[in-house]
Amino acid sequence: MTSAPPADARGRARRSRGDSRRGDSVFFNLSRGSGILLLVIMAAIAGFLAYRSFLALGKNEGNFLTSFEWTPDAAKPVFGIAVLTFGTLVSALIAMIIAVPVAVGIALFISHYAPRRIAQPFAYLVDLLAAVPSIVYGLWGVLFLVPHMDGLTSWMDQYLGWTYLFDQSSAGVPARNLFTVGILLAIMVLPIITAVTREVFRQVPRMHEEAALALGATRWEMIRTAVLPFGRPGIISASMLGLGRALGETIAVATVLSTNSVLSLHLLDPGGGTFAQNIALKFNEAQPLGRDALMASGLVLFVITLLVNGAARMIIARRKEYSGAAA
Amino acid sequence: MAKRIDVSGLSAYYGSTRAIDDISMTIEPRSVTAFIGPSGCGKSTFLRTLNRMHEVIPGARVEGKVMLDDENLYGANVDPVAVRRSVGMVFQRPNPFPTMSIYDNVVAGLKLAGVKKKSVLDGVVEKSLQGANLWNEVKDRLNKPGAGLSGGQQQRLCIARAIAVEPEVLLMDEPCSALDPISTLAIEDLIGELKSQFTIVIVTHNMQQAARVSDRTAFFNLAGVGQPGKLVELDDTQRIFSNPSVQATEDYISGRFG
Numbered sequence: 413m414t415s416a417p418p419a420d421a422r423g424r425a426r427r428s429r430g431d432s433r434r435g436d437s438v439f440f441n442l443s444r445g446s447g448i449l450l451l452v453i454m455a456a457i458a459g460f461l462a463y464r465s466f467l468a469l470g471k472n473e474g475n476f477l478t479s480f481e482w483t484p485d486a487a488k489p490v491f492g493i494a495v496l497t498f499g500t501l502v503s504a505l506i507a508m509i510i511a512v513p514v515a516v517g518i519a520l521f522i523s524h525y526a527p528r529r530i531a532q533p534f535a536y537l538v539d540l541l542a543a544v545p546s547i548v549y550g551l552w553g554v555l556f557l558v559p560h561m562d563g564l565t566s567w568m569d570q571y572l573g574w575t576y577l578f579d580q581s582s583a584g585v586p587a588r589n590l591f592t593v594g595i596l597l598a599i600m601v602l603p604i605i606t607a608v609t610r611e612v613f614r615q616v617p618r619m620h621e622e623a624a625l626a627l628g629a630t631r632w633e634m635i636r637t638a639v640l641p642f643g644r645p646g647i648i649s650a651s652m653l654g655l656g657r658a659l660g661e662t663i664a665v666a667t668v669l670s671t672n673s674v675l676s677l678h679l680l681d682p683g684g685g686t687f688a689q690n691i692a693l694k695f696n697e698a699q700p701l702g703r704d705a706l707m708a709s710g711l712v713l714f715v716i717t718l719l720v721n722g723a724a725r726m727i728i729a730r731r732k733e734y735s736g737a738a739a
Numbered sequence: 740m741a742k743r744i745d746v747s748g749l750s751a752y753y754g755s756t757r758a759i760d761d762i763s764m765t766i767e768p769r770s771v772t773a774f775i776g777p778s779g780c781g782k783s784t785f786l787r788t789l790n791r792m793h794e795v796i797p798g799a800r801v802e803g804k805v806m807l808d809d810e811n812l813y814g815a816n817v818d819p820v821a822v823r824r825s826v827g828m829v830f831q832r833p834n835p836f837p838t839m840s841i842y843d844n845v846v847a848g849l850k851l852a853g854v855k856k857k858s859v860l861d862g863v864v865e866k867s868l869q870g871a872n873l874w875n876e877v878k879d880r881l882n883k884p885g886a887g888l889s890g891g892q893q894q895r896l897c898i899a900r901a902i903a904v905e906p907e908v909l910l911m912d913e914p915c916s917a918l919d920p921i922s923t924l925a926i927e928d929l930i931g932e933l934k935s936q937f938t939i940v941i942v943t944h945n946m947q948q949a950a951r952v953s954d955r956t957a958f959f960n961l962a963g964v965g966q967p968g969k970l971v972e973l974d975d976t977q978r979i980f981s982n983p984s985v986q987a988t989e990d991y992i993s994g995r996f997g
Contacts, residue, residue, distance in 0.1 A: 528797075619832055620836060620837065622792065622795070622830065623830065623897070623900075624836075624847070624851075625795055626790065626792055626828035626901075627823065627824070627847055627848035627851055627900065627901075627904065628820050628821065628823040628848060628851055629820070629851050630820050633851050637836065637847060637851070638836060641836070641838035641839070642838055644838070
């Protein structure tokens with residue numbers, strides 16, 4: 413018994429204190445069971461995706477990573493994720509570039525600028541945005557956002573066209589493009605980022621804010637010296653939550669980008685696609701190989717999401733001693 | 740540096756509650772003045788009116804006049820931010836910025852004032868940390884987080900941060916109440932050295948501390964719960980602790996109440 417692994421030791425120590433403590437052991441096993449269940453589910457998803465992907469990749473006659481085509485059910489099956497990777501990353505990036513500063517601004521307004529009786533309802537309103545179903549965002553995107561993008565896109569084409577990214581090949585076509593998707597995703601991830609950063613900003617200890625004010629900081633300088641650095645890990649975590657949603661958002665993207673086309677670096681041209689949108693659009697009509705091919709793309713999305721989360725954790729961990737958690 | 744503070748008819752409010760009532764006193768430059776009194780008597784509130792930190796609490800306001808030499812801190816065109824740059828403050832609990840290194844903590848005030856030159860900042864860091872008796876303990880780890888220091892070191896870091904901007908006045912709100920006796924002694928020694936350059940006002944619950952560090956002592960009291968705090972008397976520390984002119988002061992000091 414003494415050579416048993418330490419992982420078990422805690423449980424046994426509790427039991428040895430007396431069998432009357434049934435509640436303890438029930439709760440311990442319940443919580444351990446939940447933990448194990450989570451690992452099993454993760455492994456099952458990853459294993460399932462990996463197995464089906466393996467089946468599909470063996471039959472692919474194109475290059476999975478670089479091919480622009482997605483014709484897995486053709487006589488000569490070819491499918492690649494180049495368009496999807498580009499579309500997913502770029503639309504999520506646009507969403508983050510727009511959403512993070514706005515969300516931080518809203519969160520600061522609620523936590524440090526607005527009077528209390530405005531802050532509460534306002535915070536509630538932002539939370540409500542999160543409750544809107546994504547199909548509603550998708551419909552709003554197609555029916556409202558797309559027809560109203562023309563002014564912005566032609567302005568960007570004119571003044572930012574030199575960046576190549578924002579060069580528009582033909583004006584006047586409906587803006588069912590990655591840029592519109594990025595804006596839509598930004599609106600969708602705004603509430604979650606705002607809610608998390610708001611809570612972090614509220615937790616900044618009063619004494620740190622007063623330290624800054626007593627040094628002669630204006631309100632904005634106080635926020636810059638005390639609030640934002642303290643909230644930094646929280647802003648990163650919140651952004652990663654938002655990014656996770658942006659990367660995986662399906663229905664809203666599929667509603668705006670309902671046709672798939674070739675990979676183009678011009679964000680304002682119609683077309684493009686994302687992993688999730690591609691799966692949603694193709695899954696119903698796919699043959700067995702087509703389904704497995706979609707699984708393979710799903711696996712890539714799974715890995716990308718894991719990598720993003722890992723990167724975020726590393727950024728936070730690297731500055732842990734400055735996080736204020738020790739104070 | 741080091742200016743005279745002249746307060747007349749000062750009352751402070753939280754919303755409609757009056758916290759301190761009609762206080763007038765003069766604080767001489769290059770001296771240490773201690774505020775003592777029972778909890779709730781308004782001595783911390785009064786201290787915070789001296790650098791306009793009182794009004795950062797929503798609903799808080801002040802009536803009356805605080806003259807810093809010739810300038811009324813509550814004058815119509817006076818910016819509270821500018822006031823806080825010339826009247827520094829050290830708080831009850833050490834509060835170095837947790838996200839900053841020791842170095843950055845010391846220069847935080849200077850950076851707010853727009854000083855960027857590295858050679859200037861380096862000089863101020865050494866001078867301020869020397870001034871706070873902390874230099875020898877931290878000179879090899881200036882880039883380590885300030886929150887990693889002991890409580891007493893953190894408080895001296897906060898003093899270094901406050902004196903780095905060369906204020907006229909240094910306010911200390913129970914600076915030793917969260918510290919052990921040895922760290923307290925270090926801070927008290929430091930106060931004795933700093934008074935050659937600054938006007939120092941210290942709030943303390945520890946009467947021995949007031950007796951040890953201060954030249955003048957002000958005793959605050961309140962008539963009852965919910966009543967505003969008032970200044971009972973201000974006199975030389977030695978007199979307050981040996982032969983105060985008001986009976987309430989003697990009762991408080993001899994431990995008969997409070």
